Structures are given as structure tokens and as C-alpha cells.
Amino acid sequence: MKTTLTRGLMNVLPMALSLWLFWSLFVSLDELGVLLLELVGLPKLFVGEGFLLVIALVFSAGLLFSVSPIQWIWGKVERALMRFPLFKSVYGSIRDIASLMNRDGKPKDQQVVLVKQANGGYVVGFIMTDKAPEPVSQALGDGDWVPVLFQLSYQMAGVTTLVKREDLIKVDWSFEEAMRFNLTAGLSKS
Known part of the structure; x- marks a missing residue:
């Protein structure tokens, strides 16, 4: 029952x-x-x-x-x-x-990526824009840094981290499906 x-x-x-x-x-x-x-x-x-x-x-x-x-x-x-x-x-x-x-002509598809963590695990993230803001890029120095959003489960909040583009693994996964995965901590199957 x-x-x-x-x-x-x-x-x-x-x-x-x-x-x-x-x-x-x-x-x-x-x-x-x-x-x-x-x-x-x-x-x-x-x-x-x-x-x-x-x-x-x-x-x-x-x-x-x-x-x-x-x-x-x-x-x-x-x-x-x-x-x-x-x-x-x-x-x-x-x-x-x-x-x-309303993004007015801007691309609506954010790239889904995996980022390797120190313990060997991976975190699903989203490249939200192609380049980091100029002051941040200057402060970080060498490398092609991009903002990656790591969505927190069951929240409309996330953590934006700057990651070198060369350290990202691109994933052929729709933004909506990956976001659902992150928001539900992998529990949603549809």
C-alpha cells in the first residue's frame, strides 16, 4: 500500500x-x-x-x-x-x-563539461560564457580561463569556478538534461 x-x-x-x-x-x-x-x-x-x-x-x-x-x-x-x-x-x-x-540572439546552449576533482572524481558543470571577465583574466595570468557553473542539488544556486579550458572535458549532453541531473542529484531519470 x-x-x-x-x-x-x-x-x-x-x-x-x-x-x-x-x-x-x-x-x-x-x-x-x-x-x-x-x-x-x-x-x-x-x-x-x-x-x-x-x-x-x-x-x-x-x-x-x-x-x-x-x-x-x-x-x-x-x-x-x-x-x-x-x-x-x-x-x-x-x-x-x-x-x-530572453537572450536576444545570444546562444542559448551552454556547453556541458566534466571537471576532474583532486580525488579523481568528476563534477558536471556548464560553461556559461566563452571567456572570463578581463580583470579576472588579468589577475589569473596565463591560460584560457572560462567561468564554469556547478549547480547545487535541489537549489537554484550554484558555484561559479574559473577553470582552464584545457582542463575541461566536453560532454555531448543537453543543457536541460544535465541541469535536471544536477538539480536532482542524479535521481531524475526523464
Whole structure:
């Protein structure tokens, strides 16, 4: 009975939590949109109109940010707010995560690599960019150093280590599969 219950949980729980998360996001955005409609005195006509309004506003913002004067004004506001340390930390983190979703023409495939450890074992890592920042390269001196991310299991955090390119073993493995392997400590089989 315990095995059957566990099998049921392992299959139903991920789907249920994913659906709940997306439904909660939809409801929250819909409520925000309805609030905006109420602020301008418009009545609620149908379920989901607030969500559609928020999506339309985000799309409109995307169009506006393709215009140089708007980008310039936004840059000024952004730089002014970055003077506040707490805001800078929170906003910078959220902006960095959001930028991962849209790489604008940059390659989306990070190279999966193995790095040999002192004990003879190997760690799965990801080359996130082709070269280390200039100040770091200068400080390290000789060698072609690249930043390699070692993802920590069950966390959205990792450790970035600078490794000589010659010490890397490239692996023909998709980023998604390798990331799933690292995030689940090798437990995920799909």
C-alpha cells in the first residue's frame, strides 16, 4: 500500500503543483487587471479580462521599450533608483533572472563539461560564457580561463569556478538534461 501511495504521489504531485502554480499566477494577474479596470471605473464583464489587460499592458510596454526615448528615460529612472543599496540588490537579482529568459540572439546552449576533482572524481558543470571577465583574466595570468557553473542539488544556486579550458572535458549532453541531473542529484531519470 505504501508503494502504491508513493507511486501515486510521485505522478500526481508534480502535475497538481504545476497546475496550481499556473492557476495562481493567472488568478493573481487577473485580479490585478480587474483592480486596474475598477480604478478607471470600468465594470467587470467576464472572467479573465483582467489577465488579458495585464498581458496587453506588458505587450504595450515591450513596444514602448523599442523606442529610444523611452529606453533613455527608463535608464535614467533605473540609475536613480540603483543608488539605494537594498533596491539595487533586489531589482538587480530580479532583472538578471528575467534576462535569462530572453537572450536576444545570444546562444542559448551552454556547453556541458566534466571537471576532474583532486580525488579523481568528476563534477558536471556548464560553461556559461566563452571567456572570463578581463580583470579576472588579468589577475589569473596565463591560460584560457572560462567561468564554469556547478549547480547545487535541489537549489537554484550554484558555484561559479574559473577553470582552464584545457582542463575541461566536453560532454555531448543537453543543457536541460544535465541541469535536471544536477538539480536532482542524479535521481531524475526523464
